[in-house]
Amino acid sequence: EAGVAQSPRYKIIEKRQSVAFWCNPISGHATLYWYQQILGQGPKLLIQFQNNGVVDDSQLPKDRFSAERLKGVDSTLKIQPAKLEDSAVYLCASSLESRATEAFFGQGTRLTVV
Amino acid sequence: KNQVEQSPQSLIILEGKNCTLQCNYTVSPFSNLRWYKQDTGRGPVSLTIMTFSENTKSNGRYTATLDADTKQSSLHITASQLSDSASYICVVSRNSGNTPLVFGKGTRLSVIA
8 A cells, every 4th residue: 555655855945935845645545634843843733634625724824834635635735935943844644534543644845944 | 731741852772672661641532542653754653552441552572551540651662673763752642623643742762782
Protein backbone atom coordinates (compact mmCIF):
# COMPACT_ATOMS: atom_id res chain seq x y z
CA GLU A 1 0.00 0.00 0.00
CA ALA A 2 1.39 3.37 -1.00
CA GLY A 3 1.92 5.79 1.85
CA VAL A 4 1.30 9.50 2.15
CA ALA A 5 3.33 11.36 -0.47
CA GLN A 6 4.63 14.88 0.06
CA SER A 7 6.68 17.25 -2.06
CA PRO A 8 9.06 18.90 -2.07
CA ARG A 9 11.21 17.26 0.62
CA TYR A 10 13.17 20.44 1.26
CA LYS A 11 12.63 24.12 0.50
CA ILE A 12 14.69 27.20 1.29
CA ILE A 13 13.15 30.61 0.72
CA GLU A 14 13.75 34.16 1.79
CA LYS A 15 11.37 35.86 4.21
CA ARG A 16 8.39 37.51 2.57
CA GLN A 17 8.48 35.01 -0.31
CA SER A 18 5.69 32.54 -1.00
CA VAL A 19 5.86 28.75 -0.86
CA ALA A 20 3.50 25.86 -1.48
CA PHE A 21 3.56 22.25 -0.32
CA TRP A 22 1.72 19.33 -1.86
CA CYS A 23 0.29 16.19 -0.27
CA ASN A 24 -1.26 13.05 -1.73
CA PRO A 25 -2.91 10.96 1.01
CA ILE A 26 -3.38 7.21 1.14
CA SER A 27 -6.05 6.13 -1.33
CA GLY A 28 -9.46 6.02 0.26
CA HIS A 29 -8.55 8.12 3.30
CA ALA A 30 -11.21 10.75 3.79
CA THR A 31 -9.40 12.76 6.43
CA LEU A 32 -6.27 14.77 5.72
CA TYR A 33 -4.20 16.71 8.23
CA TRP A 34 -1.46 19.30 7.94
CA TYR A 35 0.88 19.59 10.92
CA GLN A 36 3.70 22.02 11.66
CA GLN A 37 6.64 20.58 13.58
CA ILE A 38 9.18 23.06 14.87
CA LEU A 39 12.59 21.60 15.74
CA GLY A 40 12.51 19.87 19.12
CA GLN A 41 8.72 19.90 19.41
CA GLY A 42 5.86 17.57 18.65
CA PRO A 43 3.64 18.19 15.63
CA LYS A 44 1.01 20.94 15.92
CA LEU A 45 -2.19 20.62 13.93
CA LEU A 46 -2.70 23.41 11.41
CA ILE A 47 -5.76 22.20 9.54
CA GLN A 48 -7.90 19.09 9.16
CA PHE A 49 -10.00 18.23 6.12
CA GLN A 50 -12.82 15.72 5.90
CA ASN A 51 -13.07 15.03 2.16
CA ASN A 52 -12.94 18.56 0.70
CA GLY A 53 -14.40 20.35 3.72
CA VAL A 54 -12.48 21.97 6.57
CA VAL A 55 -13.12 20.35 9.97
CA ASP A 56 -10.69 22.36 12.10
CA ASP A 57 -8.44 25.28 11.16
CA SER A 58 -8.39 27.00 14.53
CA GLN A 59 -4.58 26.99 14.76
CA LEU A 60 -3.93 28.03 11.17
CA PRO A 61 -2.47 31.57 10.91
CA LYS A 62 -4.98 32.62 8.33
CA ASP A 63 -3.33 35.93 7.58
CA ARG A 64 -0.50 34.07 5.85
CA PHE A 65 -1.39 30.38 5.64
CA SER A 66 -3.97 28.82 3.37
CA ALA A 67 -4.83 25.26 2.43
CA GLU A 68 -7.19 23.60 0.04
CA ARG A 69 -8.35 20.12 -0.91
CA LEU A 70 -10.55 20.87 -3.88
CA LYS A 71 -11.40 17.36 -5.06
CA GLY A 72 -11.17 15.67 -1.69
CA VAL A 73 -7.91 13.91 -2.52
CA ASP A 74 -4.70 15.93 -2.94
CA SER A 75 -4.07 18.99 -0.83
CA THR A 76 -1.84 22.04 -0.98
CA LEU A 77 -0.64 24.23 1.88
CA LYS A 78 0.55 27.72 1.05
CA ILE A 79 2.44 30.34 3.03
CA GLN A 80 2.38 33.92 1.78
CA PRO A 81 4.41 35.83 2.88
CA ALA A 82 6.77 33.61 4.86
CA LYS A 83 8.37 34.65 8.13
CA LEU A 84 11.52 33.36 9.80
CA GLU A 85 9.45 31.60 12.47
CA ASP A 86 7.75 29.51 9.78
CA SER A 87 10.92 27.44 9.49
CA ALA A 88 9.74 23.94 10.40
CA VAL A 89 8.84 20.54 9.01
CA TYR A 90 5.37 20.44 7.52
CA LEU A 91 3.83 17.00 7.89
CA CYS A 92 0.82 15.73 6.02
CA ALA A 93 -1.14 12.82 7.45
CA SER A 94 -4.27 10.94 6.50
CA SER A 95 -6.75 8.63 8.15
CA LEU A 96 -9.79 6.67 7.05
CA GLU A 97 -12.20 8.99 8.82
CA SER A 98 -12.17 11.89 11.25
CA ARG A 99 -12.71 9.69 14.30
CA ALA A 100 -10.01 7.23 13.27
CA THR A 101 -7.34 7.06 15.95
CA GLU A 102 -4.39 6.39 13.72
CA ALA A 103 -2.99 8.88 11.29
CA PHE A 104 -0.40 7.81 8.72
CA PHE A 105 2.27 10.40 8.11
CA GLY A 106 4.22 11.47 5.06
CA GLN A 107 7.93 12.21 5.27
CA GLY A 108 7.34 15.90 5.54
CA THR A 109 8.66 19.02 3.86
CA ARG A 110 11.48 20.79 5.66
CA LEU A 111 11.10 24.55 5.17
CA THR A 112 13.91 26.95 5.96
CA VAL A 113 13.14 30.66 5.80
CA VAL A 114 16.23 32.88 5.68
CA LYS B 1 -6.68 21.37 29.12
CA ASN B 2 -5.70 18.40 26.98
CA GLN B 3 -1.93 17.95 27.29
CA VAL B 4 0.71 15.27 26.89
CA GLU B 5 3.99 15.68 28.75
CA GLN B 6 7.04 13.56 27.99
CA SER B 7 10.28 13.00 29.85
CA PRO B 8 13.15 13.12 29.57
CA GLN B 9 13.46 15.66 26.80
CA SER B 10 16.58 13.90 25.54
CA LEU B 11 18.55 10.81 26.46
CA ILE B 12 21.90 9.32 25.48
CA ILE B 13 22.61 5.64 26.13
CA LEU B 14 25.20 3.08 25.14
CA GLU B 15 24.37 0.48 22.55
CA GLY B 16 22.98 -2.66 24.18
CA LYS B 17 21.60 -0.87 27.23
CA ASN B 18 17.92 -0.58 28.15
CA CYS B 19 16.00 2.65 28.62
CA THR B 20 12.54 3.84 29.61
CA LEU B 21 10.70 6.88 28.31
CA GLN B 22 7.80 8.46 30.20
CA CYS B 23 4.52 10.01 29.10
CA ASN B 24 1.94 11.71 31.34
CA TYR B 25 -1.32 12.98 29.95
CA THR B 26 -4.37 14.97 30.96
CA VAL B 27 -6.41 14.17 27.85
CA SER B 28 -10.07 13.31 28.23
CA PRO B 29 -12.18 11.57 27.30
CA PHE B 30 -9.44 9.01 26.68
CA SER B 31 -9.61 6.69 23.69
CA ASN B 32 -6.13 5.26 23.23
CA LEU B 33 -2.45 6.01 23.56
CA ARG B 34 0.08 5.47 20.84
CA TRP B 35 3.87 5.68 20.74
CA TYR B 36 5.43 6.87 17.49
CA LYS B 37 9.05 6.67 16.39
CA GLN B 38 10.26 9.56 14.26
CA ASP B 39 13.60 9.19 12.54
CA THR B 40 15.37 12.41 11.61
CA GLY B 41 13.91 13.85 8.44
CA ARG B 42 10.99 11.43 8.37
CA GLY B 43 7.38 11.35 9.45
CA PRO B 44 6.29 9.55 12.64
CA VAL B 45 5.67 5.80 12.44
CA SER B 46 3.42 4.00 14.91
CA LEU B 47 5.09 1.53 17.32
CA THR B 48 2.32 0.51 19.72
CA ILE B 49 -1.26 1.38 20.55
CA MET B 50 -3.09 0.73 23.81
CA THR B 51 -6.70 1.21 24.76
CA PHE B 52 -8.09 1.86 28.21
CA SER B 53 -8.27 -1.81 29.15
CA GLU B 54 -4.74 -2.71 28.07
CA ASN B 55 -1.80 -2.14 30.38
CA THR B 56 1.06 -3.53 28.32
CA LYS B 57 1.85 -4.02 24.65
CA SER B 58 5.05 -5.25 23.01
CA ASN B 59 6.49 -4.78 19.57
CA GLY B 60 9.82 -6.57 19.35
CA ARG B 61 12.27 -4.81 21.66
CA TYR B 62 9.71 -2.09 22.43
CA THR B 63 7.31 -2.57 25.35
CA ALA B 64 4.74 0.06 26.23
CA THR B 65 2.80 0.20 29.49
CA LEU B 66 -0.30 2.16 30.38
CA ASP B 67 -1.78 3.06 33.76
CA ALA B 68 -5.12 4.66 32.97
CA ASP B 69 -5.74 5.49 36.62
CA THR B 70 -2.65 7.65 36.99
CA LYS B 71 -2.70 8.64 33.31
CA GLN B 72 0.85 7.55 32.74
CA SER B 73 2.55 5.51 30.05
CA SER B 74 6.09 4.32 29.50
CA LEU B 75 8.02 2.96 26.55
CA HIS B 76 10.78 0.52 27.43
CA ILE B 77 13.46 -0.26 24.87
CA THR B 78 15.48 -3.41 25.47
CA ALA B 79 18.99 -4.06 24.19
CA SER B 80 19.15 -0.77 22.33
CA GLN B 81 20.61 -0.54 18.84
CA LEU B 82 22.13 2.37 16.96
CA SER B 83 19.04 2.39 14.74
CA ASP B 84 16.89 3.18 17.77
CA SER B 85 18.26 6.74 17.67
CA ALA B 86 15.18 8.82 16.95
CA SER B 87 12.49 10.93 18.57
CA TYR B 88 9.76 9.00 20.37
CA ILE B 89 6.45 10.77 20.47
CA CYS B 90 3.53 9.90 22.75
CA VAL B 91 0.14 10.62 21.21
CA VAL B 92 -3.13 10.36 23.09
CA SER B 93 -6.39 10.08 21.24
CA ARG B 94 -9.59 11.65 22.53
CA ASN B 95 -12.91 9.91 22.24
CA SER B 96 -14.78 12.96 21.09
CA GLY B 97 -14.35 16.01 18.94
CA ASN B 98 -13.10 16.29 15.43
CA THR B 99 -9.42 16.64 16.30
CA PRO B 100 -8.71 13.63 18.46
CA LEU B 101 -4.89 13.48 18.41
CA VAL B 102 -2.89 15.25 21.16
CA PHE B 103 0.88 15.08 20.69
CA GLY B 104 3.67 15.19 23.23
CA LYS B 105 6.86 17.03 22.35
CA GLY B 106 8.83 13.82 22.15
CA THR B 107 11.97 12.38 23.70
CA ARG B 108 15.10 12.55 21.60
CA LEU B 109 17.03 9.26 22.07
CA SER B 110 20.64 8.89 20.95
CA VAL B 111 22.21 5.44 21.07
CA ILE B 112 26.00 5.52 20.84
CA ALA B 113 28.54 2.78 20.29
